[in-house]
Amino acid sequence: MGHDIVRLHHVGHIVEDMAQAITLYERLGFRVPPPSCPAIPRHEGGEPEPFGTGNTHADFPHSFLELVAWIQDGATDRLPDDTRIVPLQAPAEVLPELVERIRETSANVAERLEAFQGLHILMFSSPDIRSAAARLSDAGVRHGGVNTVRRPSDTSDGVTTVRYLEIDDAPDAGPGAVTEGRVGVVAELDPDIQRAGLLDHPNGAVDLVDCVLCVADTELVATERRYEARLGRTARQDGPARVFELDDAALALVPASRLDELLPGERPAALPAFVACTVAVRDLDRTEALLRRNGLPVRTTPSGDLFVPAEAALGAAIAFRQAGIGDTART
Incomplete structure (x- = not known):
């Protein structure tokens, strides 16, 4: 089912x-x-x-x-x-x-x-x-x-x-x-x-694939239980985060004490808060070149994603990930 x-x-x-x-x-x-x-x-x-x-x-x-x-x-x-x-x-x-x-x-x-x-x-x-x-x-x-x-x-x-x-x-x-x-x-x-929309993005974006919710350490277990009920799924541990895998995307729950491990240099403006989202792109190297050409600061996550920090993006870290074969085939 x-x-x-x-x-x-x-x-x-x-x-x-x-x-x-x-x-x-x-x-x-x-x-x-x-x-x-x-x-x-x-x-x-x-x-x-x-x-x-x-x-x-x-x-x-x-x-x-x-x-x-x-x-x-x-x-x-x-x-x-x-x-x-x-x-x-x-x-x-x-x-x-x-x-x-x-x-x-x-x-x-x-x-x-x-x-x-x-x-x-x-x-x-x-x-x-x-x-x-x-x-x-x-x-x-x-x-x-x-x-x-x-x-x-x-x-x-x-x-x-x-x-x-x-x-x-x-x-x-x-x-x-x-x-x-x-x-x-x-x-x-x-x-x-x-x-009918504008789908040919210069950065090569093809899909929204991830969102990060940062919570107080003491609220991680309770938050995970709420999302288990909301999504009808269970989470798995992935580095510092508890991750709910959907069919084509994911929601990551991260305790505030470990946010820096997931997104180096990031600090939540409040708790709880959605602190970042990730889009899949066709060519990550070209995306990075575009971001730097446009004068935006670029950081790298331990998993190899790129992101523009929240302080440069109106309070939200915007991340970019190399699309897989399945991601590009759906476009």
Whole structure:
């Protein structure tokens, strides 16, 4: 029987200045389109208004990196002038609940940004999100249920449907959040939609393959148990980290006292925190040359990955790994 969570869907990098973040990601070698800002009627029959967060993606065939900026009371001053306003579509009977969920998520983003810029969002990908939701409930993992939103797209019918759930099983976190940020599950990306994106990144990136969660040493065992329930998998020891292997990616849990062994020179801005993510690239040597050409500091991990430290990348270490044959074949 297959797993209902198979890979990393995306990580979210929450930033103060979207224009600055886009410039950084372009220097990192990613192609990043203009950001979009959702708009939704606050009540039935109302006009769509900017709401929640503005975002953009560095897309890959099966995953993406997300840049997120908070929109305060409909203001878009944190977003570039070329930001696209995108009305969301939802049935009238679910609109109030959807608005409330977005409001809760937005409040969580604002709270996280106040703490520090960096990775605060981790979403996993599921081929059967309703089965995943049922398993989570059976395992005692509290979540908000499967939400469905429709938004304009470049597909034949002009609309794409997104189904997702947010986990909120941490006792000291609010709805739609856990202690380390926003964590959830999203239905797998539509390959046709992904192929329409900007996939030819100058750095050769082809997939999101790893995320690192740093926790207090005393919280490592409890955190591992929570993720065992969330992922339906067990972790293995790999150097300083406890690693959950997915089908095409991994989540690494590392105690704060050993983070330097995994990512030399890195220090968490808070605990717990997602401190790094890794993308697979076609040619690691060419990626390194591009990073150095663009004036970015580059460090090497004990396993041979390259990474730009968090202090140079708006609070998140961005790592690069040589893609394997399977990684490049999927592009």
